[in-house]
Amino acid sequence: MKVGIVNYGMGNLGSVRRALEDLGADAFIAEHPMSLFEANRIVLPGVGAFSEGMAHLQEGGWVQAIRRFVLTERKPLLGICLGMQMLASEGEEGGITAGLDLIGGRIRRLDTVGCSLRVPHVGWNDVTFPEDQPLFAHVPQHSDFYFVHSYAFDPVRPQDVAASTSYGITIVAGVRHENVFGTQFHPEKSSRAGRQLLRNFMEFVAC
């Protein structure tokens, strides 16, 4: 199993790679969009601001490549944190910016969608999910995952919500549309629960 981890100059790639390697994957840091040709799976990690993340993806020529590998070649994609947010149609962080538009929705700041608790939402929070979500196989309901974010996914289609958490309001913790997955939390930093989730992503087979 070859997993390409998109390196667009932002975020923490080492721990994602190490976690995937521990699970037996041949994980590699993709430095160029064309290197995703050889990947069976794509991981889009990320730490940082939406507008800057998208600017880096644009500059590196990643946007067209990712959309093509995911939509045409049907490679499973996992977006993590900012990587999940950039799956959306658009984001508000750093000015309204177009996203990868793989899952309909907009990324909004937590306090503008009714969250009155401290922002950023940092730390371990428990997650619930519909029973049939492949990403959460063998994961008990209310398992804790590690979150660090100030913005949240506001999806167009409720059925794209793969997991939720509660922080004053209900926050989208995971999204899924066909072969496109995203987690607002960091599975690579979520200890054993995160390890199970990454294993599920590696074992996912599109119907």
Next chain:
Amino acid sequence: MLKIRVIPTLLWKGFGLVKGVGFNSWRRVGTVLPALKVYNTRDVDELVLVDITASQEQRAPDHEAVADFSDECYVPLTVGGGINDLQQIVVLLRAGADKISINSAAFVNPELVDQAAMRFGAQCVVVSIDVRRHDDGACSVFSHSGTLDTRKDPCSWAREMASRGAGEILLTSIDRDGTMQGYDLRLVEQIAACVDIPVIASGGAGNYQHMVEVIQQAGASAVAAASMFHFTEQTPAGAKQALHLAGIPVRQNFVAV
């Protein structure tokens, strides 16, 4: 519901881990990598790793060492010590740090906090504030590993850091550091009340009850400890059990179904 975090602090000096009292009298307590592995297998919530000599030596933490450490760390890792420009932050995040902690540089160049938050997001910018209480009871913020009195008021400094984009405040009482006599509850309560971002209480933890107090009475969002874990039989898992029994929400260990 968000869980209260229990965070072991690892002070890294040269090749080893150390722990002192009042930011002084350092004792060697082991080496970094084995300690990380132990904390990792014990399923801790998060780790803070500070290169305590980097600032004095006017350099950033060794990013190659950080890369080795982060490889073994499956929980969030905050790295601090001597960070004073954006490029160092890029390198440390690329090496696998999840958050970086800024302290002394924020006094020389406060815009670094704005720039780091803008570039990487507020959530990965921790501002570390070291406070010493003077004989008259008033507090001031110290920089450069507690050697320089900036004469800044902790509350207004924390507020300025938050407004510049800090995502969290790591608040250390220099007076309590290493004493295991309990956190400075008054200080933590004051700072937690004057900023809207999470405050990590640090300095003075000696037992589980100290952690319960600083959370319930002073409003800390997380508790850091070093001596208590290095020098006593107490563990992060034990701390979480004690917090749980006190009615504080903590992360439960994961068991696959």
